[in-house]
Amino acid sequence: MIPLSWYIALSIMLFCVGACGFLTRRNVIIMLLSLELMLNGVNLNLVALSYYLDSVRGQLFTFFIITVAAAEAAIGLGIAVTLYRSRRSVHVDTINQLKG
Amino acid sequence: MIVPAAIDWSVIVPILPELLLVGVAIVLIGLDLFFPDQRQLLPWLTIVGSLCALIMVLGARPAVGFGGMFLLDGYAVVFKTICLATVIMTALMSEQFRNLIRMRQGEYYSLLMLSLVGMLLIASAGDLMVLYLGLELMALPIYALVGLHKQGRWTSEAAVKYFLTGGFASALLLFGMSLLYGLTGTTDISQIAEAISVRQLAGNSAMLAALGLCLVGCCFKVAVAPFHFWTPDVYEGAPTVITAFMSVAPKAAGFALFGRIFFFGLPHLHDHWGPILAVLALLTMAVGNITALCQRNLKRMLAYSSVAHAGYAVLGLLAGTAEGMAATMTYLVIYLFMNLGAFAILMLLTSADGSGDTLDDCKGLATRHPLAAAMMLVFLFSLTGIPPTGGFIGKFYLLKAAFMAGYTLTVVGAVLFSAISAYFYLRVIRYMYMNDPVQQTGLVASSGMYATLVLCLLGVLGTGIFPGSLLNWTVALLAGL
Numbered sequence: 001m002i003p004l005s006w007y008i009a010l011s012i013m014l015f016c017v018g019a020c021g022f023l024t025r026r027n028v029i030i031m032l033l034s035l036e037l038m039l040n041g042v043n044l045n046l047v048a049l050s051y052y053l054d055s056v057r058g059q060l061f062t063f064f065i066i067t068v069a070a071a072e073a074a075i076g077l078g079i080a081v082t083l084y085r086s087r088r089s090v091h092v093d094t095i096n097q098l099k100g
Numbered sequence: 101m102i103v104p105a106a107i108d109w110s111v112i113v114p115i116l117p118e119l120l121l122v123g124v125a126i127v128l129i130g131l132d133l134f135f136p137d138q139r140q141l142l143p144w145l146t147i148v149g150s151l152c153a154l155i156m157v158l159g160a161r162p163a164v165g166f167g168g169m170f171l172l173d174g175y176a177v178v179f180k181t182i183c184l185a186t187v188i189m190t191a192l193m194s195e196q197f198r199n200l201i202r203m204r205q206g207e208y209y210s211l212l213m214l215s216l217v218g219m220l221l222i223a224s225a226g227d228l229m230v231l232y233l234g235l236e237l238m239a240l241p242i243y244a245l246v247g248l249h250k251q252g253r254w255t256s257e258a259a260v261k262y263f264l265t266g267g268f269a270s271a272l273l274l275f276g277m278s279l280l281y282g283l284t285g286t287t288d289i290s291q292i293a294e295a296i297s298v299r300q301l302a303g304n305s306a307m308l309a310a311l312g313l314c315l316v317g318c319c320f321k322v323a324v325a326p327f328h329f330w331t332p333d334v335y336e337g338a339p340t341v342i343t344a345f346m347s348v349a350p351k352a353a354g355f356a357l358f359g360r361i362f363f364f365g366l367p368h369l370h371d372h373w374g375p376i377l378a379v380l381a382l383l384t385m386a387v388g389n390i391t392a393l394c395q396r397n398l399k400r401m402l403a404y405s406s407v408a409h410a411g412y413a414v415l416g417l418l419a420g421t422a423e424g425m426a427a428t429m430t431y432l433v434i435y436l437f438m439n440l441g442a443f444a445i446l447m448l449l450t451s452a453d454g455s456g457d458t459l460d461d462c463k464g465l466a467t468r469h470p471l472a473a474a475m476m477l478v479f480l481f482s483l484t485g486i487p488p489t490g491g492f493i494g495k496f497y498l499l500k501a502a503f504m505a506g507y508t509l510t511v512v513g514a515v516l517f518s519a520i521s522a523y524f525y526l527r528v529i530r531y532m533y534m535n536d537p538v539q540q541t542g543l544v545a546s547s548g549m550y551a552t553l554v555l556c557l558l559g560v561l562g563t564g565i566f567p568g569s570l571l572n573w574t575v576a577l578l579a580g581l
Contacts, residue, residue, distance in 0.1 A: 008282075015275055022268055031264055038271040042278050049282040057287045058278075061229050065274065068236045072267060075240050079247050079263050083256040092264075095257045098333040 007048035015041030028083065028090040032076045039069050114165035114172045114224075117153040117180075118217050124149035125213035132206020139205050143548070146191040146209045150216070154184040157220075162580065164226070168288055171226040174577025175364075178429045179223035179356040182436055186349040187216045189440050189555060190341060192548035196447060197341040208248060212345070215241035219353035225360055228277045228287040235273075235321070238353055239266050242346060246338045258337025265320060265330040273317025279310035280365075289365040296368045311369055314361050315376065322354035324414060325384040328407045332391075335403035340450050340457070343399065344443030347406045352432045358417060363425055370420040377418035378502075378510045384411030385517040392524045398446055399457045401524060402439075405483060408521060409435055415498040415514060419505035426574045427497035433570060434482070434490035437559030441479040444552050445472055448543045462528060464537025472543060473532045475553055480525045482560045485518055490563030497571060 018037030025031055043062045050058025080090050087094055112119065128142055157180045163172045190212065218237030225231040243266065247259030281287050283306055284295035301307045316327060323331040335343045362373055388408025395401040413435070416428030448469075450456045466473040482491035495518065503511045545553075563570050 011278075015271075018271070019268075022264075028260060028264070032267075035264075035267045035271060038268075039274065042271065042274045045275070045278040046281065049278065053282070053285045055285060057229075058281055061232075061278075061281070061287060064229055064233055068233065071240055072236065075243050076263055076267070079243060079256065079259045082247055082250050083260050085250075086256050092260075095260060098254055098257055098261075098337050 004048060004052045008045060011041045011045035011048065013041075014038075014044060017041075026092050028080050028092060029077075031092070032073065032080070035076075036069060036073065039065055111165060114160070114163045114170055117156045117160075118220050120156070121149060121153050121213050121217045121220070125210040125217070128210040128213060129206050132204075132210075142205050142209045143191045143195055146213060147188055149213065150184050150188045150191070153220075154181065154188070157181065157184065168290065169227040169230050170224050172224055174580045175356075175359065175425075175429075176220075176224040177577055178433070178574055179352055180220050182352040182432055183216055183219040183223070183349045186345060186352070186436055186440065187212060189552045190345040190349075192552045193344065193440075193444055193447060194341055195548040196546040197339065204248060208245065211241040211245050211248070215239075215245070216349070219349055219356075222353045222360070223356045226289055228280065228289065228292075231289075231357060231360060232270075232274060232277065234353075235270065235357060238350060239270070242342075242350060245342050246334065246346075248342075249339050252337075252339065254337035255339065258334045261330050261337075262334040269317045269320030269327070272313050272320070276310045276313030276315075276317060279306055279313065283307055283310065289360060292365045293367060296366065302368050302371075307369070308372065311366065311372060314366075315373060318354065318358045318361065319380065321357060322351055322410050322414075323384075323407050324380050324410055325387040325407065326380075328384065328387065328410075331407050332400050332403040335406070336397065336400045340399065340443065340447045343403070344440055344447070347402070347443065348436050348439055351406070351410060352436070355413060355417070355428060355432060359425060359428075363417065363420065367420065374418050374420055374505070374507075377414055378507050381411045381414040381418060382510055382513045382517075384408065384414065385514055389517045389521045389524075392521070395524070396460075397458050398449075398462065398528070401459075401528075402442060402446065405521070405525075406439065408517070409439070409483075412495060412498055412514065412518075415502040415507075415510065418507065418510075419501045421501065421505060422578055423575070424498075424501035424505060426571065426578050427494075427501040429574045429578070430571050431494035431498055433574075434494040434560070434563050437556045437563070438479050438482040438489070438491055441475065441553060441556030441560060442483065444549060444556065445476045445479065448472055448545055448549065459528065459531055460538060463531050463535040465532040468537050468539075468541075469543045472545075472553075475557055476532060477529055478557060478560055480529055482564070484522045484525045486522075488561070488564045490560045490567075493564055493567040493570075 015038050018034045021034030022031050043065055046058040046062045084090050128145060157177055160172055215238050218234045221230060221234030225234055243259055243263045246262050247255050249255050280292055283301055284292045320327040385408050388404050388411055392401050392404035413428050413431050416424040446457055449461050482489035485491045485495045499511050
């Protein structure tokens with residue numbers, strides 16, 4: 001049986017890869033993907049903990065997170081499309097008109 | 101043959117207001133789709149639906165629904181009242197805005213309603229799952245609302261910035277929640293608090309990581325420095341009516357989230373989060389007030405002022421006591437009136453293309469529209485914290501709560517920064533009363549706008565002149581837990 005700590009380590013790694021991607025990449029689509037990666041790190045954590053704690057709540061939580069992530073991706077892509085239509089780019093370095 | 105278990109329909113009684121609002125949201129979008137010539141009904145339907153929900157919330161007895169997942173306690177009632185009142189006033193103001201910028205009304209009002217349902221769920225959440233679902237249900241419609249006016253110069257930029265920072269904050273918060281679940285074995289907030297005290301988890305390093313992640317996530321949501329950087333851009337880029345809504349209701353819901361996690365879920369870790377919040381509150385007040393000094397754009401100035409006000413509201417929360425929580429709730433009620441009032445005047449100034457929100461545009465407002473100038477004067481006095489307005493009373497209770505909890509240095513800082521804030525609020529008043537107007541055109545206001553302004557004015561002055569009643573109300577509701 002795989003020890004719990006391995007799962008936790010993997011989920012923390014996934015989360016950190018997602019966070020680093022979010023903070024360093026400059027394309028809105030890639031940033032969105034990084035967000036999904038972070039959420040998947042959380043999902044893995046919850047499912048592994050749920051199995052080891054012998055409680056079903058973590059798995060339930062994961063279902064909700066997957067559903068919300070789908071809705072979030074839909075809205076995010078919609079916003080990216082409107083951004084592309086107005087700026088012809090989805091690069092975050094070009095969205096710099098609001099500042100001060 | 102399998103006999104289906106009888107469904108006990110009485111379980112849905114506590115969530116009836118939320119169900120009503122979801123129904124209203126569906127009717128709104130259907131009405132817009134199938135009866136396009138009946139669009140003038142949309143704001144009224146929104147207002148009537150929210151008013152019914154408000155009456156139901158205020159009249160409801162304390163209840164626990166769905167096995168502790170949904171709590172209808174006094175804490176929830178106060179936050180729900182704030183959010184419902186904000187939506188009612190926003191809907192009243194929207195009529196004015198529709199004449200300025202053509203907006204998709206069906207989507208606009210139904211997204212407003214759905215976001216409201218999310219806020220009500222946050223206020224009532226007794227479980228981390230409900231808290232997260234409420235948070236996303238609140239945030240997702242607002243991302244869409246910010247970007248709804250696609251022809252706007254800055255709306256899509258504001259929407260992208262809001263979406264990315266909001267999503268990142270949610271992910272951080274979620275990871276913190278998953279760690280909390282792993283440590284305590286439950287997602288029920290009251291059981292988490294119990295498990296922490298029974299199993300002595302307060303000093304555990306994983307617990308501190310969970311605390312830090314939840315703290316950062318919550319700070320993003322209520323725009324506490326150094327996680328406030330999205331606020332000015334999003335507030336400036338969004339249509340003014342949505343900015344007015346965003347600066348009050350989601351902020352109040354964010355504080356509801358803050359309180360549910362920290363005040364109810366992690367009271368045993370107060371020794372850790374109290375001092376951190378004290379530092380963050382000072383930083384927030386410093387950043388908000390000092391940056392607002394050099395703003396020429398009124399909308400952006402109000403955005404920084406809302407950052408600073410989040411800093412004040414945190415003062416009650418960091419005390420970690422029931423009085424502190426009641427002070428924060430009282431302050432949010434007063435903030436609702438004064439901030440919506442200031443934004444309503446700003447909306448009067450804004451012209452059709454979205455310009456007209458700089459300081460120069462409010463020059464000579466006293467000669468153009470003396471009544472509007474007088475109202476703005478009251479709202480700005482209240483935001484500064486000058487008696488006899490509500491803002492003074494709210495700040496007084498917050499400072500008292502933080503002082504009683506022993507955060508003397510933070511209180512001193514708060515008073516100093518509050519004095520600094522007088523400069524940029526009173527500068528607007530000087531422009532209004534002591535300069536000649538640049539443009540001579542009169543201001544047109546719809547009847548809904550007048551209603552909002554009168555409500556805000558009554559709220560600001562009423563809470564200032566009869567300060568005890570509001571605080572007694574929040575304290576009594578919070579004590580009746």
